[in-house]
Amino acid sequence: MQLIDIKRLVLSSNDGEKDRPGQTNVGVLTNTRVKPKKPAMYRVLLLNDDFTPMEFVVYILEKFFGKNTQDAAEIMLQVHHGGVGICGVYTCEIAETKVHLVMDHAYKNGHPLQCTMEKE
Numbered sequence: 270m271q272l273i274d275i276k277r278l279v280l281s282s283n284d285g286e287k288d289r290p291g292q293t294n295v296g297v298l299t300n301t302r303v304k305p306k307k308p309a310m311y312r313v314l315l316l317n318d319d320f321t322p323m324e325f326v327v328y329i330l331e332k333f334f335g336k337n338t339q340d341a342a343e344i345m346l347q348v349h350h351g352g353v354g355i356c357g358v359y360t361c362e363i364a365e366t367k368v369h370l371v372m373d374h375a376y377k378n379g380h381p382l383q384c385t386m387e388k389e
Contacts, residue, residue: 309388311364313356315348315371316383323349325380330356333370358389 313334315326323345330341334356348354359367364386375382 308360310358311361311386312358312389313364313367313371313384313386315344315354315356316385317348317352318381318383321375321380321382325375325378326382329371329374329382333367333374356384 315329326345326348327338327341330336330344331338334341336344336356344354344356356367368384368386371382371384375384
């Protein structure tokens, strides 16, 4: 986190006279504000394999990534032809959760579909 210090110097006026005993001349007030960084973002990727049906990939994209049928089909074709497709960009915790949900659902349905994430 980046810290921003705001300092205010408070001086009491003594009209050019020398310090007198018991008189306070200087006080410092420090306020520290924390400026939070934006979280790192991660791409969630689907990887191509020769066994997972295209319809299942479209279903995964609709169910776990909120894609409409047309967008899901386009991403599925990117996976099929290019070997990898970007499902979305999320913070680390959300990306990890989506990867685990997809992998678990694919495993339960008997498909070897691979899902991973990488830092953007």
